[in-house]
Amino acid sequence: MVKSSIVNAVLDEALRTGGDFSELYLQDTESNTMTMIDGKVENANYKRQVGAGVRVLKGTRSAYAYSADTSEAALLACARAAASALKGEKEFEAKSICIDRIGKSFAKIPFSEIDNAKRIELMRKATNAAKAHSGEVTQVVANYSDFDHRTWVYNSEGVHAEDRRPRVRTAVQAVAMANGEAQTGTCSPGYGMGFEAYNEKIDIEEVGREAAKTAVTMLHAPECPAGTVPVVIDGGFGGVILHEACVHGLEATSVGRGNSVFCGKLGQQIASPIVNAVDDGTLPGEWGTMHFDDEGNPSQCNRLIENGILKTYLVDILGSRLMNHPITGSGRRQDYTFAPTSRMTNTFFAPGNDDEEEMLRTMGEGLFAAKMGGGSVNPLTGEFNFAVSEGYWVRDGRILCPVRGATLIGKGAEVLMKIDRIGRKMWMAPGMCGSLSGSIPTNVGQPRIRVSEIVVGGKGGAL
Amino acid sequence: MTFEQFKDECFKLALEKGCENAEVCSMATDGFSVNVLKGELSKYSIESTNGFNLRVIYGGKSGYAYTEVFEDAESLVDHAIDNAKAIENTDENPMQGACEYPEIEKKPNPVVDMSEDEKIELALNLEKDTLAFDDRVNRTAHCSIDTGVSRIHIHNTLGLKADTEETYSSAVIGAILRQGEDEHSSYAFKFGPEITDYQDIIKESVDNALMQFNAKTVDSGEYRILLRNDAAGDLLQAFCSMFFAGSVQKGLSLLAGKLGEQIASPMITIIDDPFEKDNPRKFDAEGVPSVVTNVVENGVLKSYLYNLKTALKDGVASTSNAGRAGAAAPVETAPSNFYIVKGEKSFNELVAQLDHGLIITELSGLHAGLNPVSGDFSLIAKGLLVDNGTILRSVDQITAAGNFLAMMKDIIGVGSDIKFGFPGFGRVGSPSLLIEKLVISGK
Numbered sequence: 062m063v064k065s066s067i068v069n070a071v072l073d074e075a076l077r078t079g080g081d082f083s084e085l086y087l088q089d090t091e092s093n094t095m096t097m098i099d100g101k102v103e104n105a106n107y108k109r110q111v112g113a114g115v116r117v118l119k120g121t122r123s124a125y126a127y128s129a130d131t132s133e134a135a136l137l138a139c140a141r142a143a144a145s146a147l148k149g150e151k152e153f154e155a156k157s158i159c160i161d162r163i164g165k166s167f168a169k170i171p172f173s174e175i176d177n178a179k180r181i182e183l184m185r186k187a188t189n190a191a192k193a194h195s196g197e198v199t200q201v202v203a204n205y206s207d208f209d210h211r212t213w214v215y216n217s218e219g220v221h222a223e224d225r226r227p228r229v230r231t232a233v234q235a236v237a238m239a240n241g242e243a244q245t246g247t248c249s250p251g252y253g254m255g256f257e258a259y260n261e262k263i264d265i266e267e268v269g270r271e272a273a274k275t276a277v278t279m280l281h282a283p284e285c286p287a288g289t290v291p292v293v294i295d296g297g298f299g300g301v302i303l304h305e306a307c308v309h310g311l312e313a314t315s316v317g318r319g320n321s322v323f324c325g326k327l328g329q330q331i332a333s334p335i336v337n338a339v340d341d342g343t344l345p346g347e348w349g350t351m352h353f354d355d356e357g358n359p360s361q362c363n364r365l366i367e368n369g370i371l372k373t374y375l376v377d378i379l380g381s382r383l384m385n386h387p388i389t390g391s392g393r394r395q396d397y398t399f400a401p402t403s404r405m406t407n408t409f410f411a412p413g414n415d416d417e418e419e420m421l422r423t424m425g426e427g428l429f430a431a432k433m434g435g436g437s438v439n440p441l442t443g444e445f446n447f448a449v450s451e452g453y454w455v456r457d458g459r460i461l462c463p464v465r466g467a468t469l470i471g472k473g474a475e476v477l478m479k480i481d482r483i484g485r486k487m488w489m490a491p492g493m494c495g496s497l498s499g500s501i502p503t504n505v506g507q508p509r510i511r512v513s514e515i516v517v518g519g520k521g522g523a524l
Numbered sequence: 525m526t527f528e529q530f531k532d533e534c535f536k537l538a539l540e541k542g543c544e545n546a547e548v549c550s551m552a553t554d555g556f557s558v559n560v561l562k563g564e565l566s567k568y569s570i571e572s573t574n575g576f577n578l579r580v581i582y583g584g585k586s587g588y589a590y591t592e593v594f595e596d597a598e599s600l601v602d603h604a605i606d607n608a609k610a611i612e613n614t615d616e617n618p619m620q621g622a623c624e625y626p627e628i629e630k631k632p633n634p635v636v637d638m639s640e641d642e643k644i645e646l647a648l649n650l651e652k653d654t655l656a657f658d659d660r661v662n663r664t665a666h667c668s669i670d671t672g673v674s675r676i677h678i679h680n681t682l683g684l685k686a687d688t689e690e691t692y693s694s695a696v697i698g699a700i701l702r703q704g705e706d707e708h709s710s711y712a713f714k715f716g717p718e719i720t721d722y723q724d725i726i727k728e729s730v731d732n733a734l735m736q737f738n739a740k741t742v743d744s745g746e747y748r749i750l751l752r753n754d755a756a757g758d759l760l761q762a763f764c765s766m767f768f769a770g771s772v773q774k775g776l777s778l779l780a781g782k783l784g785e786q787i788a789s790p791m792i793t794i795i796d797d798p799f800e801k802d803n804p805r806k807f808d809a810e811g812v813p814s815v816v817t818n819v820v821e822n823g824v825l826k827s828y829l830y831n832l833k834t835a836l837k838d839g840v841a842s843t844s845n846a847g848r849a850g851a852a853a854p855v856e857t858a859p860s861n862f863y864i865v866k867g868e869k870s871f872n873e874l875v876a877q878l879d880h881g882l883i884i885t886e887l888s889g890l891h892a893g894l895n896p897v898s899g900d901f902s903l904i905a906k907g908l909l910v911d912n913g914t915i916l917r918s919v920d921q922i923t924a925a926g927n928f929l930a931m932m933k934d935i936i937g938v939g940s941d942i943k944f945g946f947p948g949f950g951r952v953g954s955p956s957l958l959i960e961k962l963v964i965s966g967k
């Protein structure tokens with residue numbers, strides 16, 4: 062994207078004031094997004110975002126400057142701006158590029174070959190399927206998006222890494238209304254692929270039906286009772302519990318500053334012995350996958366927890382300096398307006414040996430969380446929360462009725478120890494994760510699991 | 525190419541290719557932000573962005589294309605026309621013509637003109653003073669100063685020329701307090717010219733972190749609740765899309781058909797005020813001159829929030845609430861300064877009135893645990909247990925659940941302590957609210 066002589070001049074200029082590491086990041090992203098409401102296309106957008114950022118490190122100090130202008134003059138200005146944070150004399154020269162890492166696009170059908178009519182057809186199919194599910198579905202909103210995200214990373218240690226990450230997602234929200242009450246259901250699959258995802262992975266009509274089914278089920282559900290009970294969390298997006306309750310606390314952003322309940326716990330039992338957890342950025346075609354991270358390091362499969370024992374943190378370049386820990390290919394950022402930091406990719410509980418039906422049958426009275434919404438965590442204390450978008454109350458090991466409005470809360474370190482069942486079949490679901498370096502695509506996943514007790518928030522009384 | 529050249533070329537091409545109208549919204553921002561940790565710079569960032577968002581009206585439909593590269597106007601115009609052709613919604617797409625804007629009084633912001641070294645010094649002092657504020661402050665989780673200037677231009681082929689330059693400055697501090705093995709943190713922020721006078725946010729951060737020690741859960745059940753101003757503002761912000769005419773027209777708001785009806789306690793008045801003294805603006809994201817809107821008066825719903833398109837559909841005037849969630853986003857609806865008007869009672873008087881119940885000081889997970897369509901929420905909360913009008917102890921690991929509209933009717937006290945949240949896609953404020961009941965889940 063930029064001539065190598067310019068790259069070298071920029072990296073070297075950035076080291077002028079005593080930095081020991083410099084990095085140039087360039088980005089060019091094209092995206093198409095469309096919204097269909099009630100069967101009519103409401104919005105269509107095209108966006109091209111182009112820009113560059115220069116980062117300088119000296120020890121654990123970091124400076125970053127970015128610009129939407131990628132001309133030679135602007136890149137050198139960024140380098141000077143970043144360097145101006147340090148006040149020393151030049152100590153290091155930038156090496157010439159000697160390591161090339163090129164990640165080829167996973168897309169079989171690039172988005173440039175797709176016209177709007179194809180995009181509209183998908184949303185129409187999803188909308189019609191949702192409406193056909195039930196007369197109580199009063200409104201359907203479908204959001205289509207595709208991204209072709211291209212990155213170039215160069216650093217003063219001679220690394221040049223290029224990556225191209227296509228991704229597609231269609232999110233369908235169905236609204237069911239009756240008697241002045243409204244409930245919603247969503248289904249939003251996404252993959253790190255080209256448009257072929259709609260042939261190979263996504264049954265778009267099923268997406269519409271799933272969203273409608275949740276909305277209608279919740280419309281006829283009583284409010285979830287409040288209290289502390291056993292909870293079975295189904296696979297797929299249920300893995301948000303791992304994402305929030307644990308892995309945010311394994312990121313160098315919190316561990317490197319001593320702000321996580323999991324600090325100093327490497328090699329220790331942090332979860333029940335049946336728990337194995339993985340963050341794997343290499344899985345082909347997945348939502349959180351990349352060839353090289355946004356610091357130019359190869360993405361890898363990180364086995365976070367083995368048999369309940371903490372094996373590794375998620376560490377970027379700056380984090381490795383703060384923690385004296387190997388880099389794990391976890392440096393990520395939303396776009397050039399953010400400096401990179403340690404983030405997740407595809408994060409999941411590995412499959413276990415337990416029977417999916419048995420864990421419901423033997424749970425007594427509690428909640429079956431069939432579909433989860435989003436959540437958040439305070440890594441310092443490990444206090445997490447997330448929403449249950451489709452829940453069922455269980456009594457005597459049998460499903461009694463659907464329940465709405467449930468939230469699960471707890472402390473990560475405690476809940477990991479209380480996992481007493483892990484099922485055999487694992488699957489993943491996509492989400493957008495927000496943190497210091499912006500909003501990035503991450504997958505969460507798990508088989509069906511059971512937690513022996515957890516605080517369930519809701520506004521209902523006894524059922 | 526400069527903005528003017530690129531704009532002229534886009535407009536010329538758009539009209540040649542058969543567009544009825546074309547509009548550009550451009551936002552150029554130059555910013556500087558610095559974070560410090562343990563007396564050293566931990567992040568230093570110089571920011572420069574320049575976005576160009578083209579909207580064309582073609583065949584009565586509106587299509588968008590955005591770029592940050594000021595070249596190839598033809599491809600941008602073609603993308604926008606393609607997107608206009610895709611629209612099936614038959615709503616009309618009005619644009620604002622040439623107009624006059626009210627003069628607004630803006631406080632000068634000397635912080636933006638400070639040198640980088642002075643801003644770094646300010647951040648270092650903020651951290652130093654936080655560490656010195658109380659023996660129990662162990663370190664900071666976050667300490668930053670963020671400043672900048674944004675230049676916004678909304679121009680169109682109807683002769684609209686809305687230009688403005690806005691400065692911004694903010695300070696954020698998060699103190700971590702330690703007692704024994706326990707650690708707690710809390711963030712506080714300030715924005716505008718007064719950030720150099722930061723003692724109040726240090727106190728706020730430290731007080732709120734201290735409040736969390738020795739917390740325990742409570743029994744599950746219904747409690748009378750005093751929702752502190754910041755938590756009340758967060759909740760109002762999360763539900764404010766209910767008041768957007770666009771949500772109503774699309775069947776995504778429970779306020780449909782409720783104009784003129786009592787939707788809240790008579791103690792509640794809600795105003796959208798673009799002229800509010802700490803965050804005034806001349807026009808909205810469509811260049812419509814600012815007007816004040818009375819949304820709820822004494823509990824009665826008086827108006828939704830409109831942009832040009834949703835206003836035309838309802839046959840009313842825009843309430844100057846067009847908003848864009850960033851330079852690249854299409855025109856939607858956003859509040860300006862949207863707030864519940866303050867009442868008479870001090871916070872301590874409300875605690876006395878609460879008598880027996882919970883003060884909620886913090887609600888989290890608002891992006892997940894609530895549904896703006898149904899109005900339902902179930903959120904992790906922190907707070908204080910109150911008996912006989914006296915604070916007994918801290919409470920954590922609970923959830924507070926209810927329905928936003930039911931809660932608005934259940935309000936029995938409004939404080940005089942209005943507080944606004946961080947300005948972003950709109951700025952929302954509330955005083956503390958005394959609520960007859962919410963359901964608390966604990967043990």
